[in-house]
Amino acid sequence: MTSLLRLATAGSVDDGKSTLVGRLLFDSKSILADQFDAVERVSRDRGLATTDLALVTDGLRSEREQGITIDVAYRYFATEKRTFILADCPGHVQYTRNTVTGSSTADVLVVLVDIRNGIQEQTRRHLAVASLLRVPHVFVTVNKIDLLDFDETAYNSVAREIHAVADTLGLEDVTTIPVSALRGDNVVEQSSATPWYDGPSLLELLETLPLDRAESRLPLHFPVQLVIRPQSSAAPEFHDYRAYAGRISAGSARVGDEVVVLPSGHTSTIIGIDLAGEELTEAHIAQSVSIRLADNIDISRGDVIVAAESEPALRDSATATLAWLADTPLATGSRVLVKHGTKSVLAIVTEVIGKLDLDTGDLVPANTLTLNDIGEVTLRFAEPLPLENYATSRANGAFLLIDGQEGTTLAAGMAHAVAATV
Amino acid sequence: MTTTIEERTELSHLRWLEAEAIHIIREVVGEFDRPGLLFSGGKDSVVMLHLATKAFWPGRVPFPVLHVDTGHNFPEVLDFRDETVTRLGLDLRVSAVEDYLADGRLKERADGTRNQLQTQPLLDGIERNKFDAVFGGGRRDEDKARAKERVYSLRDAFGQWNPRNQRPELWDLYNGRHRPGEHVRVFPLSNWTELDIWRYIEAESIAIPSLYFAHEREVFERDGMLVAVGPYSQPTESETVRTELVRYRTVGDMSCTGAVASDADTIEKVVAEVAVSRITERGATRADDRFSEAAMEDRKKQGYF
Numbered sequence: 001m002t003s004l005l006r007l008a009t010a011g012s013v014d015d016g017k018s019t020l021v022g023r024l025l026f027d028s029k030s031i032l033a034d035q036f037d038a039v040e041r042v043s044r045d046r047g048l049a050t051t052d053l054a055l056v057t058d059g060l061r062s063e064r065e066q067g068i069t070i071d072v073a074y075r076y077f078a079t080e081k082r083t084f085i086l087a088d089c090p091g092h093v094q095y096t097r098n099t100v101t102g103s104s105t106a107d108v109l110v111v112l113v114d115i116r117n118g119i120q121e122q123t124r125r126h127l128a129v130a131s132l133l134r135v136p137h138v139f140v141t142v143n144k145i146d147l148l149d150f151d152e153t154a155y156n157s158v159a160r161e162i163h164a165v166a167d168t169l170g171l172e173d174v175t176t177i178p179v180s181a182l183r184g185d186n187v188v189e190q191s192s193a194t195p196w197y198d199g200p201s202l203l204e205l206l207e208t209l210p211l212d213r214a215e216s217r218l219p220l221h222f223p224v225q226l227v228i229r230p231q232s233s234a235a236p237e238f239h240d241y242r243a244y245a246g247r248i249s250a251g252s253a254r255v256g257d258e259v260v261v262l263p264s265g266h267t268s269t270i271i272g273i274d275l276a277g278e279e280l281t282e283a284h285i286a287q288s289v290s291i292r293l294a295d296n297i298d299i300s301r302g303d304v305i306v307a308a309e310s311e312p313a314l315r316d317s318a319t320a321t322l323a324w325l326a327d328t329p330l331a332t333g334s335r336v337l338v339k340h341g342t343k344s345v346l347a348i349v350t351e352v353i354g355k356l357d358l359d360t361g362d363l364v365p366a367n368t369l370t371l372n373d374i375g376e377v378t379l380r381f382a383e384p385l386p387l388e389n390y391a392t393s394r395a396n397g398a399f400l401l402i403d404g405q406e407g408t409t410l411a412a413g414m415a416h417a418v419a420a421t422v
Numbered sequence: 423m424t425t426t427i428e429e430r431t432e433l434s435h436l437r438w439l440e441a442e443a444i445h446i447i448r449e450v451v452g453e454f455d456r457p458g459l460l461f462s463g464g465k466d467s468v469v470m471l472h473l474a475t476k477a478f479w480p481g482r483v484p485f486p487v488l489h490v491d492t493g494h495n496f497p498e499v500l501d502f503r504d505e506t507v508t509r510l511g512l513d514l515r516v517s518a519v520e521d522y523l524a525d526g527r528l529k530e531r532a533d534g535t536r537n538q539l540q541t542q543p544l545l546d547g548i549e550r551n552k553f554d555a556v557f558g559g560g561r562r563d564e565d566k567a568r569a570k571e572r573v574y575s576l577r578d579a580f581g582q583w584n585p586r587n588q589r590p591e592l593w594d595l596y597n598g599r600h601r602p603g604e605h606v607r608v609f610p611l612s613n614w615t616e617l618d619i620w621r622y623i624e625a626e627s628i629a630i631p632s633l634y635f636a637h638e639r640e641v642f643e644r645d646g647m648l649v650a651v652g653p654y655s656q657p658t659e660s661e662t663v664r665t666e667l668v669r670y671r672t673v674g675d676m677s678c679t680g681a682v683a684s685d686a687d688t689i690e691k692v693v694a695e696v697a698v699s700r701i702t703e704r705g706a707t708r709a710d711d712r713f714s715e716a717a718m719e720d721r722k723k724q725g726y727f
Binding site: 234238 | 437702
């Protein structure tokens with residue numbers, strides 16, 4: 001039984017990101033023979049002297065034709081210790097959109113820096129996104145160290161610079177690693193070429209990183225997806241069965257726990273937790289289960305079952321950070337849909353407060369947000385939402401902004417703590 | 423060392439994948455009017471259906487299943503499909519390539535294979551049944567085009583996938599909004615690998631068609647693959663027929679799906695074999711995917727699964 005770690009990689013092609021990802025997959029033996037044959041063949045066709053591992057992550061033909069990578073790609077690899085889902089976020093085009101997407105589900109963001117260039121504008125932005133999206137851990141791989149003859153002083157200088165930026169952004173857990181993705185130094189195995197570095201390789205770090213799921217310690221938050229009421233479609237003993245299906249987004253549920261249903265405020269007690277015929281006494285964060293309650297109360301999709309002792313505030317407005325992902329700009333007064341948990345409500349953007357200068361970290365006044373901007377707004381909701389502070393709960397503080405007519409996803413939203421309550 | 427709450431509450435990666443897939447399946451039923459599930463009897467669609475039964479237990483699966491029938495079926499897979507439909511009380515709809523060949527809407531290809539002919543019957547099946555969401559068993563580890571596809575993949579009225587116009591997918595918040603005529607393909611197994619599928623089949627004791635296990639079969643070698651002698655695949659004079667112990671890693675059009683030499687006759691042995699395999703399942707068994715670097719990308723853009 002291995003645990004799962006989700007990571008995202010950010011950096012540009014020039015930093016050697018494709019090579020690093022290719023190296024991780026290759027050295028962890030996740031690239032199979034026929035895939036490697038294809039990479040060798042393409043390397044030969046392109047007249048390269050050695051097999052280019054970056055081609056492992058080579059994308060779609062429409063991307064190759066234009067020499068760009070347009071989208072996040074997902075890769076899978078596993079070691080004996082852990083299984084990994086890697087969201088490979090391309091730099092350059094739409095870097096914010098891609099990095100925000102990859103970071104939203106990541107336990108770790110791996111950022112690449114070319115040691116010859118040190119911190120670039122893009123590096124700063126990747127770190128800022130990690131901070132805003134509250135990715136619990138950041139690893140910065142200082143790449144191409146072979147090109148500077150494995151020079152300790154050069155590495156230390158870049159590492160200091162990184163930690164200085166991380167401090168100003170409030171990033172708590174940032175680790176730097178000297179690597180050469182091309183040669184494989186400190187990627188999977190510790191390198192003998194960097195005797196002055198006594199830390200683990202990138203893969204060892206990923207394998208041994210403690211899983212810090214602070215949200216498992218929060219009170220129960222269970223957005224209801226569906227009411228399971230099979231009636232005559234089930235066996236006779238289940239004709240009166242009634243349960244609420246969902247995935248626990250914070251905390252744990254135990255049989256006997258007192259709960260409150262939002263937004264109605266009705267209280268009840270958990271009398272059963274079912275996982276497809278298996279009766280559980282408790283269920284934890286990330287589990288998809290069905291919960292039965294003692295009282296027959298009116299509950300439907302979009303409602304949230306929460307621990308009685310912790311009833312979160314229902315908010316009819318909120319201040320939030322938005323990562324704007326659409327081509328059409330946002331302006332004050334826009335009417336949008338907000339999807340939070342299993343609930344979608346109409347909302348109005350009452351004010352665009354400003355946008356973030358990712359280079360300085362300052363909020364500069366603005367009255368519109370355009371593609372790849374990150375800014376702050378206030379929203380008013382047509383119905384109150386049990387929206388938590390994103391800093392406390394990623395799952396329950398996050399929401400989408402959707403264009404009600406076109407259906408497009410406009411923005412990733414992260415709610416702030418202070419807002420009016422109902 | 424004492425165990426932390428994280429260690430006690432952490433799901434194994436297989437249980438995490440299961441919980442994610444069940445969440446996706448329930449979201450679709452919660453937000454769409456007429457979902458349908460693509461069911462071929464192949465292992466991925468069997469796992470997907472198993473997850474759907476878990477998602478709605480003790481009720482029935484609340485949507486129909488659609489089989490896009492190439493007409494080139496392995497008999498044991500077709501039998502399995504029908505047994506499953508009866509056992510779970512499913513509503514089966516079929517879109518048959520044969521119907522299109524019979525009235526001339528499609529023409530048999532020169533090589534006689536039919537995987538590529540499935541797109542039109544699939545799209546018509548979606549339209550005829552008015553599906554607004556269609557579950558598919560695609561996994562991102564299968565192909566580089568799939569690696570970039572969303573869990574919710576928006577398709578236009580022609581079923582086409584536009585990789586340049588995908589919605590960003592954030593956290594576990596899925597956006598299923600679509601305009602009339604559009605539909606969404608949903609891939610609950612996006613994050614699963616081939617090995618995860620097999621380990622899950624083992625962990626849950628899921629019934630699958632017998633040809634996934636080692637058995638003796640008359641085969642001949644073509645394009646470096648072992649092809650079964652059958653009604654749709656006859657050896658040419660230069661191809662020698664021999665009886666071999668084989669099993670299938672994928673199930674598709676019988677005329678172009680290859681078997682692999684294997685003595686894995688139990689699920690435990692299959693898991694062990696897949697774990698050490700050095701070739702991908704498509705590379706080993708799908709002639710149609712090996713000929714072009716972008717075969718899958720092209721078919722997806724035309725509305726394929």
